[in-house]
């Protein structure tokens with residue numbers, strides 16, 4: 041979908057061919073089982089809810105004032121948790137905003153950007169918005185990223201680890217080597233799903249000035265509705281981001297979201313249990329899908345990408361939708377016969393498995 045339309049005579053003409061990112065369907069109907077946008081099935085830590093209740097008691101005083109412009113108190117807590125310095129951290133309104141500001145601060149005006157041919161489809165949308173030239177690099181036959189296929193003249197590189205859509209992760213050693221061997225490229229690792237793989241590149245920011253790691257409270261901390269994202273990098277990179285942010289929106293993270301994110305960061309026990317449950321459910325769901333003939337890519341995230349040798353993915357998606365289950369289907373040729381399914385609670389997976397089993401037995 042482009043926004044080109046004669047009715048848009050007041051639109052910036054540069055935007056005529058813009059292809060906006062298409063987010064997954066948000067249906068506010070609890071009858072639907074939502075397994076399409078990789079949200080956390082358990083929601084946030086109970087400490088977050090307590091913080092919100094306390095906030096309401098004092099809301100007049102708190103809402104009257106602007107929030108902290110640089111999210112100082114949240115950055116302090118994140119720094120302690122990740123053993124970094126607070127001036128190595130930047131906080132924004134969801135990691136999508138952090139990513140957008142990174143594109144503007146580090147990719148625009150600096151030559152060609154490179155990202156995987158199959159990845160988070162927000163990247164090409166932001167690149168087009170900011171007129172950043174880009175090329176894509178290949179995935180291997182097994183769907184893992186092939187960093188050797190990145191064109192040498194690209195000035196910057198971004199990819200999620202684990203990769204979005206596939207869930208496949210690269211090892212930290214491979215990323216470490218790549219960053220070391222390419223000191224003139226700025227490399228951004230989008231770790232939206234890294235907590236489900238237990239492998240993070242954050243410590244590499246102390247070794248290299250050319251790496252930036254983006255994370256979010258939306259997935260592993262169950263706070264997609266409050267919109268908090270953050271990133272780690274050397275102080276000069278973080279200062280660059282602050283300068284761009286302050287030229288665009290000086291107070292991107294509201295006071296309630298800031299306090300909630302502080303509580304979420306401090307509740308280690310809830311976090312560890314949540315991750316362990318989702319990882320266990322992911323193994324169970326994978327095994328059960330394989331038993332009924334699906335191929336499941338090895339996922340290190342809170343979703344799986346699956347395909348069936350006899351059933352078409354779009355037919356399956358429509359069938360699941362009729363049964364009030366939302367999953368995600370992507371148009372890209374290489375995955376057009378695959379579905380991406382978020383790991384829900386175990387009972388959610390069982391509901392979905394029973395619908396799939398019925399469909400498969402009907403198709404036999």
Ligand SMILES: Cc1ncc(COP(=O)(O)O)c(C=O)c1O
Pocket residue numbers: 077078133134135136137160200204230232255256257258264268269
């Ligand atoms: C790879 C990746 N990065 C970033 C995001 C954005 O997350 P948020 O803006 O909720 O922090 C998503 C959302 O699904 C994602 O899949």
